[in-house]
Amino acid sequence: MDELDLRVVAALIAHPRASWPTVAKAVDASEATVSRRAARILSSELVHVAATLDVLATGRGVPVFVRVRCEPAKTVSVANALTSWPSVRFVSLVSGAADCLVELVAIDRNDLLDLTLVRLPELDGVIGSSSEVVLRRFTTGVGWDPGLLDAEAVAALRADRFDRWDRAQPTELAPPLTEVDEALVAALAEDGRMRWRELAARAGIMESTARRRVENLCQTGALRLRTIVEPETLGLPVTAFLWLRVDPRRVDAVAEELARNPAVLLLCATAGEHTMCGEVAVAAYSDLHRFLTGTLGGIAGIRDVDVTLGLRTLKRASIVRPWFPDPIPAAHERTS
Incomplete structure (x- = not known):
């Protein structure tokens, strides 16, 4: 994608359902150009x-990060198998203390036990795992700003949103969803920009009712709008997952400082081996070095940092992009 394409994507990250005139104003291009480019981008x-x-807002479970260790020859097959689990929202091949990183949603303690201590070990190739239960979210991809638009443009786009993009952690449970709400949610999971008329038809209600119900779901925090894109698509190919041990008295202060950093996509307080975990994306390994030594090194309260490098994401926000590598040629084929 060229620079204008990237700016269009950045505008959709700031406001996933922004109208094309609104996006055109934010990226300083004509509406026709933006509409044409966006159609091509979204069809890819x-x-x-x-x-x-x-x-969390709907009381349907708790996110859990699981670091999975695998037999070397079976890591990719394990990761691809995990993408098919309905409870799994994120799968990435990684390098470091684990081979595969997974985010899953456990309904309750018994479900977590079944997923991590029964089903996961049954996968051929899994040799071990460790889990970190999310206690609090400080920032997520819903509120991420990759820094491709100026602050004024991002602020204007966000001001037009009707969802709680600015509230990573819900303050209270949302009201129970109705059957109509569930139908609307299922449709928007397929296409977050689906027109109100089509949404209404899918749920069997009037267009004005569909809009009112979706806006209410978003305002209560039950529904989260997001433009899902891998950081490397935006020129940020170096991703790393951070596992921090933080002085308990400094967790909120550390989180507040890190959440403001544009390199941080995700930041959570966790229960497990580490106090906090997060994901960062930068343009080069030298930038990651500066982040680790400068940014993290300059924050009081961080006692220890474990870094896991992202290699390839197979599932993000429940969107699956499986990977089946080409077979490695035999030695005589490589030298012939």
Whole structure:
């Protein structure tokens, strides 16, 4: 994608359902150009706008990060198998203390036990795992700003949103969803920019009712709008997952400082081996070095940092992009 394409994607990250005139104003281009480019971008597999239920706000479970260790020859097959689990929202091949990183949603303690201590070990190739239960979210991809638009343009786009993009952690449970709400959510999970008329038809209600119900779901925090794109598509190919041990008295202060950093996509307080975990994306390994030594090194309260490098994401926000590598040629084929 060229510079204008990237700015269009950045505008959709700031406001996933922004109208094309609104996007055109933000990126300083004509509406016709933006509409044409956006149609091409959204028809590709690189960018996807979707809406998902917030499991914390709806009381449907708790996110859990699982670091999986695998037999070397079976890591990719394990990762691809995990993408098919309905409870799994994120899968990435990684390098470091684990081979595969997974985010899953456990309904309750018994479900977590079944997923991590029964089903996961049954996968051929899994040799071990460790889990980190999310206690609090400080920032997520819903509120991420990759820094491709100026602050004024991002602020203007966000001001027009009707969802709680600015509230990573719900303050209270949202009201129970009705059957109509569930139908609307299912449709928006397929296409987060689906027109109100089509949404209404899918749910069997009037267009004005569909809009009112979706806006209400978003305002209560039950529904989260997001433009899903891999950081490398935006020129940020170096991703790393951070596992921090932080002085308990400094967790909120550390989180507040890190959440403001544009390199941080995700930041959570966790229960497990580490106090906090997060994901960062930068343009080069030298930038990651500066982040680790300068940014993290300059924050009081961080006692220890474990870094896991992202290699390839197979599932993000429940959008699956499986990877089946080509077979490595035999030695005589490589030298012939």
